[in-house]
Amino acid sequence: MTGNEIRPVSLLPELNHHGQEPGAAEQMARQLKGENVAVRELLLALSVGFVLPGPLPADLQRRLDSGDVQSLAVLVERAEAAGLLTADGTVVGPAQQALLAVAPTAKVHALQRELVTAYARDGVPLGDFARELARGGLADPRVAAELEHAADKALEHDPALASQLYGEALLAGADEAATAARRAQAAAANGDLDAATRIIDSLLVADDPPDVRRGVDVAAAVWAQRGMLARAADVYSWLGATRIGPSAPLAAVALIGCGNRAGAEALFQPGAPPASPTLLAATLAETGKGIYESVSADPHQALPVLIHASDMFNAANAALPLPETPAAIAALLALHGGEPRLAETVCRSATAAGQGGNAAKPRLFLLQAWSAMQQDKLEDARLAINEASKANHWPLVPRDEFLRAALEVGLARRSGDVPELIMAWERAREAMLHTSVDLYSLLPWGELMITAARLRETRRVAHYLTEAWQLLDRLGDPPLWAVPFHWAAVQAALLSEDPAGLAPHAAALARAARDSHLAAVLAAAGKAWVSVLAGRLTPADVEVAARGLGRVGMPWEGARLAGHAAAKAEERKDMVRLLSCARDLHPQVSPAVNGSSGPAARSTPAPAAEAAGSLQPDGSGLSEREKEVARLVLEGKTYREIGEAIYISPRTAEHHIARMRRRLGAENRSDLLTRLRLALGPEDAAPE
Template structure:
């Protein structure tokens, strides 16, 4: 029996599993129907050559045909079975030639495809056919495993690629779980020990997953190119290496388990040396060495190159590799900024901030400006916008100037932000997509303070779209999508906010570090709409390992959900964490939503003093910005409800006046001001059912179903008019329980703007968004945003529902 050709029948306890053509050919030989049989079996190791020869011997014995192994035969032997012919020397080959020259002599010769001498080739040409051994398919593997373990067939087939000997090896040791036992790997040891040094080195190189081209192998094996093909043939002949140059999974495991680590690492280092010399990829080669403890200039350079390679797609691995480069001897300052950025993109803000600060403190370190950018980004995630703006301004360049401007606006320094954005751009930095997107986002936020909502939204939405192609692999303190969502929420455009965030999630904008932010904002949208189950799911999906900024939003969302569920016990439980969160996170323009929601929770729990300083700072911030209606609406709305709960009538009236002053800013602001005035009258006992219902339906049409239902419900329990109470309770149930009625004449068309009706007509006619955009000279993305806005305004619950409502609106307009 040849080493590497385990007898397959030891796993099946019967005859070997053969494909149908091979089985019929073997039956013909063993029964004497094919005589004289003059056949070759050429296959790599472990394909079952020895097993088939044993099978033929047993079959011949049953049929009474004299058969014997080569060297044990005599003149009366009808069939000579030759195993491992590739190992025969000159005398053995000469004897084999004599057998092959006798056309009446039956002979079956088994050999590996390499090594195969010219003399053996000459013998094989004298034969008349071949028994072809193929890998087993999954059904055959299941037959080998037996009924009890047949469910492991897919696993065993994947590990062995169906190579019969390795199937038998694994089948004889595997239990009931899809695991490769150590006993199966130990059986590879004798075969690996017999391999030549070059063959083993090639197999180890293949185990790294690197593409085995001739130039690379020649460098690793330190041999001429002409010899590379010979070593490849030798490796393939083992059965461990596929023809495409990849290892069988079980072979890779065996090499790791049975070849000493120092021998493996020596090959890996040679591979790395060759790849570095020709500037090829090294990540796959270096990954196994990351915890090896290797030191010296060569490993250090390899770790650094591999880290640069990993950084775009796997920042956590890149950070590990940069640390390995430092441990191997690279000066920390050389890779400090890159390591800090990788750590930040992987979500490890503490490490990022520490490394970036080390770079900044080292006057000789390269990449100090990059270090400032990373440190500034980490501070934004921690809520330190003022300090981050200083770092971004020091770093300079188009991108960091945009970040700095965002920090300045967010902390109330509008004039400084405008001057920064108006200053000439640094001519040394190219106008990349990232730089353009950040500048546009900053400009959009400035416009949200100084101009109408539609202008700001258009600018920030454009910034989000610009960043999508590159946003996954860059380090960002915030995304235009998140900023745009905040502007949209404060403008009452919940559909646009949702579209922006869903696109950011799909594009993985900002990578792992900003994924929780997008998810939490989607949860906030669901909460505002009254979809508490969805909001809870989003909150859970965001995870628990959150930056201070994300933690503040998560706590605010939890408090909002507890309040909407009237769960006072949960609210009390949350309140301790909430107090910690607000102490850790200063107030800025982009955190007014959670601070506002927590102010209502504080009033509900009778602990308003705990948030008094933060709320005072929030109003001072808005005052410094000129009390922009867009950003103040939700803080005032929350303040109104906090004052109502605290029975502070004068304070409530102040919030209503502020909302009324901003009512002309947009239709949404008018809706909120009208509802606020109605609330104030209701708590004073002045319930006008018609006005309450109109105000509640206005909130509902803006997407605020819970607030709408609550206004109608609270008015119902305060009125003394039985008929009004019934009407308002019915209104509350309707607003809480389902979306608005379909858009029909005359309300359907009048809810939509002229431009929206134009879009609706073309979409209903069957045009794609691109075709609609071409017709109206707008982008397809703008069409998409129009559709999102119309879906929200019309209360459509699905695309088909939206199309039905748009058809009604278009028909109403035509009529």
């Protein structure tokens, strides 16, 4: 072997897990000396990214042109013969790693810049090669610009990718301040609120922050997700009317949401045309208009406007920073208006379209769950809650965590599971410490108001409820938002046996009934409840009120009213009529709610029965009616025979058994029979 020959790479000692033997780079450097230096230069250029055939580094090309080194064909032949270069012109992995390891960093970067120049001269984009260059430590404004441009294209549709690209652009030398707002938008849209907050805080403290309007949009969206909408409103107020531009509708959402209508009017006029003729600009304008309509005395146009905005946003497929998505606001309006099925449809469409990106998914699923719960579809609600919990790889933001906690309280209250209700209440108490009251959180606060009254814990939520009433008062007590909250207050007063506390809310419902069908239904229901509590009920009026609740998406509430009235009915035919109404509205209604014909049921006041729930002091988890069904099951009765024995339909018997199986955790019929015997105890269980 002569001094000019190259030892084939296959003859090198065994490589380590990095693809080269310790010292292999130095060994290769010693081999590639003399005339072999030109081979090394060629291999290094190819390792950096130059390709054959194609332009070569200027220095190597100059030496080839001057004849200082042998021809390119000879260099390629020698590299291939040594096993360092494949037939397609690719440097073998170990050799490439060894060359890059031994070459001075400055030389490698100089070659990379030459390559970038060649790409630019030919008008060829760097593509993924730009990412490799940035991660390899090359600082070059052309690489940074290409990465920044790629990130901008991905920002509204793939914020996770955009976040990575912006980070790599910074490595390549991009301006940190100039990209801050966009980097924060990508982080927030991907669900990383902490990263977004850090970036925005560093931007907004500058004297003249670049891209400040976008930065404020991100800051407002982050504050809203943290459950602090008033801070979002403050950020828009700081931005001011002269700089607000296309973000004016978003400012209206934030400011009206915290009760500052005057501030919203100073920044946004609902009749103004969109900032531009684009789909997104029209979406934002319609969203702002819908919010204004919702707090007016005649809010009937608010929901159609917001549904249009949601449809347009679905079509735009953009992840913009928003205090609330159009779909979320539309769903809230539908729920407040007694149309939970419509709310569920809006949420399903928005989640299918990816409205608002990953960060918006959990809230849309949770509002879908609320819609299902209100329709008495408790299992569907639980499934939607599970979807919300796994919709994003980040934990739920405080606003959504609070909504989930209130949902769990509502589900436990409706299923009559008192131990679970108490645990859910404790979780909700913790969640409420991390959020504040705003217009878009009145539904969960209403649910917690009712539960607090049931558990005699009203003092825990009193100051939050005061804030809610003050917010509604600042907005002029808008009927669309206020009516369901007054209804929650009526229910809380009934549970607390507080006629004085009930009166103002009943009066508010009666006043709103002139213009609101929902208010009229709720006012009638409130009047029926008072008659039941006073023992002066008219069965026909109670039934009309209960079925009215069912028609406005509140079947559980209607069944509860009819059931309590049945327990107070003087005539058996009235009791049977009201029980039938309760079963129609809520087939799984428990006897603790729908009453029974026994003296114990007749002597239990309605609020006390609600407070007691369907669990018994013995901890079995079975109500008296369920125990009765359980005894018949243990006797081997069929659904039909059980129904005939205790005057219920076979379907109701089936529902009772299914509920007991779920509550007791039984996996099959044999397991259910065993658990029922244990739950009933030896004195109640039928003999085997």
